[in-house]
Amino acid sequence: xxxxxxxxxxxxxxxxxxxxxxxxxxxxxxxxxxxxxxxxxxxxxxxxxxxxxxxxxxxxxxxxxxxxxxxxxxxxxxxxxxxxxxxxxxxxxxxxxxxxxxxxxxxxxxxxxxxxxxxxxxxxxxxxxxxxxxxxxxxxxxxxxxxxxxxxxxxxxxxxxxxxxxxxxxxxxxxxxxxxxxxxxxxxxxxxxxxxxxxxxxxxxxxxxxxxxxxxxxxxxxxxxxxxxxxxxxxxxxxxxxxxxxxxxxxxxxxxxxxxxxxxxxxxxxxxxxxxxxxxxxx
Numbered sequence: 122x123x124x125x126x127x128x129x130x131x132x133x134x135x136x137x138x139x140x141x142x143x144x145x146x147x148x149x150x151x152x153x154x155x156x157x158x159x160x161x162x163x164x165x166x167x168x169x170x171x172x173x174x175x176x177x178x179x180x181x182x183x184x185x186x187x188x189x190x191x192x193x194x195x196x197x198x199x200x201x202x203x204x205x206x207x208x209x210x211x212x213x214x215x216x217x218x219x220x221x222x223x224x225x226x227x228x229x230x231x232x233x234x235x236x237x238x239x240x241x242x243x244x245x246x247x248x249x250x251x252x253x254x255x256x257x258x259x260x261x262x263x264x265x266x267x268x269x270x271x272x273x274x275x276x277x278x279x280x281x282x283x284x285x286x287x288x289x290x291x292x293x294x295x296x297x298x299x300x301x302x303x304x305x306x307x308x309x310x311x312x313x314x315x316x317x318x319x320x321x322x323x324x325x326x327x328x329x330x331x332x333x334x335x336x337x338x339x340x341x342x343x344x345x346x347x348x349x350x351x352x353x354x355x356x357x358x359x360x361x362x363x364x365x366x367x368x369x370x371x372x373x374x375x376x377x378x379x380x381x382x383x384x385x386x387x388x389x390x391x392x393x394x395x396x397x398x399x400x401x402x403x404x
Contacts, residue, residue: 210314281393
């Protein structure tokens with residue numbers, strides 16, 4: 122039995138990685154400047170931030186329709202016996218719901234999985250599923266392994282500005298203003314599919330130190346890990362800073378590379394966002 126892998130654009134897998142691993146992706150949408158843009162196709166975070174600086178209205182995001190998923194499933198099933206479709210947390214988006222509605226029309230040949238994650242947390246699950254499918258694992262084995270991975274995986278990130286958290290209703294205006302004046306950097310995580318606070322520090326250096334220490338502890342506690350670094354425009358230098366510090370501490374991990382956060386996630390986090398996505402080597 123052959124299994125095709127489908128994900129969505131919030132996985133932030135590059136077109137090159139998707140092509141290399143034959144992963145199909147369904148784009149989410151960004152409503153911006155009066156138009157609906159396909160994430161990663163019609164709009165980038167740089168486009169978004171440039172438009173906001175020019176005074177354009179705050180963007181919003183939306184999920185693909187069931188019909189869009191159905192079209193991709195039909196295409197995938199022309200080449201495979203089954204489809205494993207893994208998506209952004211249902212706590213963050215209605216995307217997985219659209220995928221499940223579409224899957225109902227394929228007679229059990231499409232399995233939809235809620236990653237309980239986002240960005241490369243989702244991307245690494247799609248890559249793991251692809252690897253297992255190529256090894257000849259069954260759908261049940263892939264689902265079981267990813268259930269365990271989703272429980273143990275972790276994301277640690279911070280944002281450079283509180284403005285986008287304010288715009289998206291995560292914090293109030295007064296709190297955002299005070300935090301900006303005090304140079305407060307929130308430390309955020311994803312738990313059970315939700316974005317939650319993991320603390321706050323004052324200043325850029327302490328925020329980077331928190332991410333470094335969190336990676337070190339996670340690698341140590343799990344006897345190794347897969348680690349991907351993520352950033353939006355303005356955060357690339359921070360990624361290198363974290364990498365340099367980890368190198369100095371001699372922290373050993375399977376390096377999943379540096380990746381760019383797409384426009385949908387960037388809508389909610391803003392420029393200068395940096396994060397580490399961590400996954401156990403074995404589940």
